Amino acid sequence: MKYSIITILCFFTSIVCHSQRTWMAASPDKSLEIVLTEKGGRLSYQVFSDKKAVIKTSGLGIQSSTTDFSRNLSFVNAVSKKIDEHYTLKIGKQKVNHAQANETTISFKSKDDMPVQIQLRAYNDGVAFRYRFSRVKSSMEITGEETEFAVPTEGKVWVQNYDLPTKYTPGYEGVYQNGIPIGTNAKDAGGWAFPALFQTGQHWLLLTESNLSKDFYGSRLDSNCANGVYKITKPLAGEGNGTGTLTAVAIKPFSTPWRVIMVGKKLATIIESNLVYHLAAPNTLGDVSWVKPGRSSWSWWGDHDSSKDFMKLKKFVDLAKEMGWEYSLVDANWDIMEGGTIEQLVAYAKTKNIRLILWYNSGGPHNTVSERPRDIMNDAAKRKEELKKLKKWGIAGIKVDFFQSDKQNIIQLYHDIITDAAKEKIMVNFHGCTLPRGWSRTYPNLVSTEAVRGAENYGWGKEFAIKAPELNVIYSFTRNVVGPMDYTPVTFSDYECCKHTTTNAHELALSVVFESGILHFADRAEPYQSLDARIKNFMRIVPTTWDETKFIQGEPGKEMVLARRNGSSWYVAGINGEDLQKNISLQLRFPKGSSYKASLFTDGRHSREIKINEMAWKKGNPVDITLLPNGGFVLVLQPVNNTK
Numbered sequence: 059m060k061y062s063i064i065t066i067l068c069f070f071t072s073i074v075c076h077s078q079r080t081w082m083a084a085s086p087d088k089s090l091e092i093v094l095t096e097k098g099g100r101l102s103y104q105v106f107s108d109k110k111a112v113i114k115t116s117g118l119g120i121q122s123s124t125t126d127f128s129r130n131l132s133f134v135n136a137v138s139k140k141i142d143e144h145y146t147l148k149i150g151k152q153k154v155n156h157a158q159a160n161e162t163t164i165s166f167k168s169k170d171d172m173p174v175q176i177q178l179r180a181y182n183d184g185v186a187f188r189y190r191f192s193r194v195k196s197s198m199e200i201t202g203e204e205t206e207f208a209v210p211t212e213g214k215v216w217v218q219n220y221d222l223p224t225k226y227t228p229g230y231e232g233v234y235q236n237g238i239p240i241g242t243n244a245k246d247a248g249g250w251a252f253p254a255l256f257q258t259g260q261h262w263l264l265l266t267e268s269n270l271s272k273d274f275y276g277s278r279l280d281s282n283c284a285n286g287v288y289k290i291t292k293p294l295a296g297e298g299n300g301t302g303t304l305t306a307v308a309i310k311p312f313s314t315p316w317r318v319i320m321v322g323k324k325l326a327t328i329i330e331s332n333l334v335y336h337l338a339a340p341n342t343l344g345d346v347s348w349v350k351p352g353r354s355s356w357s358w359w360g361d362h363d364s365s366k367d368f369m370k371l372k373k374f375v376d377l378a379k380e381m382g383w384e385y386s387l388v389d390a391n392w393d394i395m396e397g398g399t400i401e402q403l404v405a406y407a408k409t410k411n412i413r414l415i416l417w418y419n420s421g422g423p424h425n426t427v428s429e430r431p432r433d434i435m436n437d438a439a440k441r442k443e444e445l446k447k448l449k450k451w452g453i454a455g456i457k458v459d460f461f462q463s464d465k466q467n468i469i470q471l472y473h474d475i476i477t478d479a480a481k482e483k484i485m486v487n488f489h490g491c492t493l494p495r496g497w498s499r500t501y502p503n504l505v506s507t508e509a510v511r512g513a514e515n516y517g518w519g520k521e522f523a524i525k526a527p528e529l530n531v532i533y534s535f536t537r538n539v540v541g542p543m544d545y546t547p548v549t550f551s552d553y554e555c556c557k558h559t560t561t562n563a564h565e566l567a568l569s570v571v572f573e574s575g576i577l578h579f580a581d582r583a584e585p586y587q588s589l590d591a592r593i594k595n596f597m598r599i600v601p602t603t604w605d606e607t608k609f610i611q612g613e614p615g616k617e618m619v620l621a622r623r624n625g626s627s628w629y630v631a632g633i634n635g636e637d638l639q640k641n642i643s644l645q646l647r648f649p650k651g652s653s654y655k656a657s658l659f660t661d662g663r664h665s666r667e668i669k670i671n672e673m674a675w676k677k678g679n680p681v682d683i684t685l686l687p688n689g690g691f692v693l694v695l696q697p698v699n700n701t702k
Contacts, residue, residue: 081136083162083178083185090321092178092185094118094164099130101166101176105185107321112210112261116287118176119204120189120314123305125172127189128204134165134173141179145340148349148502149542149575150332151607151622157181157336163190177313183331184320186268190313200274200306205290205317207265207279211240213258216536216614219244220251220278223296225426227462229490230509233525234532236615244281249291251278252493255328255536255614264320264328266540268337268496272473273308274315276464276492290317298424298463306466315495325535326609329620334540338496346502348483350454351575351602352384354415359514359546360582365389365417368398372406377583379410382598385454387415387578390429404451413454415487415576420475424468425460435475445482455485455505455576464492476501487544487576494541498575505575510537512545513580516556523556527564527688528615531635534571535614545572546580548597550666559637561665564690566593569600570631571620577602592670593659596694600629608648617685621648628654630693634685644681644693652677654695661686674698 078097084090091106095115105113119128141159159181167173175190191198209215218232230251235242240258244250253266265288270276280289292304316337320328355378357364357371364370365388378386386407392400400416407414419429422436434440435458448456458475461468472488479486480503489508498504510533515522522529537543547568552558558565569577579586579597586594601624610619610630617640619632628649634640656675659668660683675681675695683691 079133081162081164081178083138083160083180085180085182085185086158086160087182089182090180090185092180092187094176094178096131096133096166099132100128101131103187105319105321107261107323110259112258112263112321113319114208114210116206116208117204120174120200121202123199123201125168125170127168127172127174130169131166131174134167136162136164138162143336145499147335147499148346149351149498149505149573149603150335151330151573151604152332153603153605155332155335159336179337181333181336183322183327184318184333186316186318186333186337188314188316191308192311194308194311197307197309203277203290207288207319209240209256209263209286209288210258211286213240213256214238215240215242215254215256216532217250217254219246220248222246222248223294223462226460226490228294228297228464229462230493231511233511234529234536236528236532241283241286243283247281248294249278249281250283250288253536253540254279254288260323262322262325262328264536264539266318266334266493267315268318268334269339270315270469270495271312272466272470273312274306275466275469276495277315278464293464298461298465298468299426301424302463302465302467304465325612329535329539329609330607331539334494334496335499338499340499341502342500343480343502349485349502349505350384351505353577353579353600353602354378354383354385354387355381356387356389356546356578356580358387358389359517359549359580360551362517365392366395368395368403371395371403373583375403375407375410375412377586378412381579381586381594383579385413385415385576387417387457389417389457390419390459392416393431401451404453408452413452415455415457415485416448416453417457417459420458420461420471425462427460429459436471438474441475442478445478445484448484449482453484455487457487457489459489461488461491472497476504479503485576489544496541498542506542506544508544510543510545513547513549516549516553516558518555520556524559526558527560527633527637528635530560530564530568530571530633531612531616531618532614534618534620534633535612538572542574543572544574544576544578546578547572548579549581550585551582559688561661561686561689563659563661563668563692564633564688566596566659566668567631567633567690567692569597570622570629570692571618571633573604575602590668590670592657592672593668596657596659596692610644611642619644621646626651626697628695630695631691632683632685633690634688637687639687640685642683642685644683646681647677649677649695651697653698655698657694658683658691660684660691661689665689
């Protein structure tokens with residue numbers, strides 16, 4: 059196919075070109091193009107960046123129980139429009155967003171005259187497509203999909219295995235592979251999980267999905283990706299303790315999730331992108347002024363039985379008060395608390411002006427985990443009654459855990475929990491859960507999700523502790539790009555089995571490098587209380603929401619340096635993922651003001667020491683920093699004389 063000829067003849071049209079029809083959507087800046095081709099009743103697509111194919115010819119198609127939408131399709135019409143949306147987020151890397159794109163919707167009909175549409179969108183930082191079904195008689199059951207991503211094989215991929223079903227999996231907690239060859243098959247039938255980051259030729263790509271509704275299941279990538287062809291596939295049969303079906307059923311017109319391909323010649327395009335949110339449905343909740351992101355203490359990390367002990371929980375309420383945090387999280391088994399009751403703890407927290415977040419098991423028959431309270435959140439009547447009670451108590455949020463499935467029945471449960479919680483003005487944090495898919499735009503009370511192998515693994519994972527520096531860097535280029543990540547960071551103390559290989563400065567930097575609407579400081583009380591007053595003050599003021607995020611420098615698995623703005627203050631943080639010392643010189647040109655008060659927290663003489671340097675800083679002056687092996691830093695820039 060001579061692409062330049064097809065572009066001229068077939069742009070936004072259905073002109074026949076060498077027995078095939080071609081349509082296209084181009085980004086507003088014309089740098090990206092997604093091209094759909096119909097030939098012989100079958101569909102395929104390509105993605106071009108400055109005329110170079112970054113996704114080669116890739117198959118499309120979807121099947122229902124009654125109709126095959128992958129073959130014998132006939133063109134009906136094509137309609138194009140511009141997307142120009144302004145919206146704000148309660149959480150995330152950028153508060154105010156302006157989404158601009160071009161969209162082309164191409165309608166086809168199957169051999170038995172059933173309609174299907176393919177919607178193409180092109181933004182300046184990526185493209186997306188989805189299938190839409192505008193006519194559903196009574197219901198439609200989706201049984202299979204033939205969507206592919208044919209990635210040029212010259213390069214590397216950073217991707218994690220999708221776990222096989224167990225008592226606690228899948229939960230998007232596989233170990234990320236650090237730059238393996240594109241086209242490497244997965245180790246087992248679990249395949250690969252979203253998101254997947256590719257470096258191919260001169261381009262970076264990130265694959266994921268967005269706007270997963272109650273009408274579909276969460277998708278993953280098939281195990282076999284020979285020659286760089288990554289195929290969409292369904293959840294595994296054993297997920298959710300075997301409950302739920304492997305198909306998706308809709309009873310009204312519906313769309314599949316958007317298949318998202320972020321594209322950039324620089325990593326900054328990927329890291330700074332909010333494409334997942336651009337493609338998500340707008341806020342459905344109306345006024346969400348009651349959603350208050352913030353910081354929280356958490357007792358469970360250092361003492362798994364603490365949530366059953368009233369006096370221990372009081373200690374963490376006191377810690378939140380001392381540290382200036384808004385919340386304290388009460389984890390599993392609080393309903394069998396000894397030494398006091400949850401009502402007494404709520405009353406005590408109110409005297410300290412601290413609001414509580416309460417843990418719940420999501421099961422139900424879809425998991426066998428015994429931690430409690432359980433058998434509430436899966437039952438619509440019980441769930442609604444429980445949430446009404448929590449509202450009366452003044453509970454700020456719930457943490458709901460152990461979903462272990464991406465089947466449609468569990469996707470529906472996520473939506474139901476979020477929407478029922480919103481009716482009672484309660485925030486939500488999911489654990490043991492699926493990947494963020496833009497839901498925090500649709501439901502702004504969803505302030506965080508886990509879906510990562512996080513700091514809790516220090517309690518049992520020696521391999522995790524060894525790989526943590528590298529994984530932390532990879533997460534900042536992959537998992538945390540697509541939505542909030544409740545890693546539960548900033549742990550300074552050690553478990554006997556699994557000691558930190560990160561430095562304390564690295565741990566401190568995670569509070570800025572990682573983004574989550576609720577920042578759960580996970581360590582025991584004593585390590586925080588013994589900190590230098592200047593470090594404690596940083597932990598009091600570090601924001602959890604950001605007006606702007608900029609990628610400064612780095613490479614997956616090696617290092618990450620990010621800058622985030624909250625109001626007129628900038629927080630610049632870096633982490634070293636390698637076991638070698640590094641010297642970096644920051645050239646910061648982004649602040650609008652010229653004079654700043656700077657507080658620099660860096661590695662000291664050894665891994666447990668944080669060195670503090672407070673100074674005046676002017677725009678244009680370099681900041682020289684030495685990172686210890688697996689080290690880190692935070693630079694806080696606060697304007698002087700009200701400069702911005």
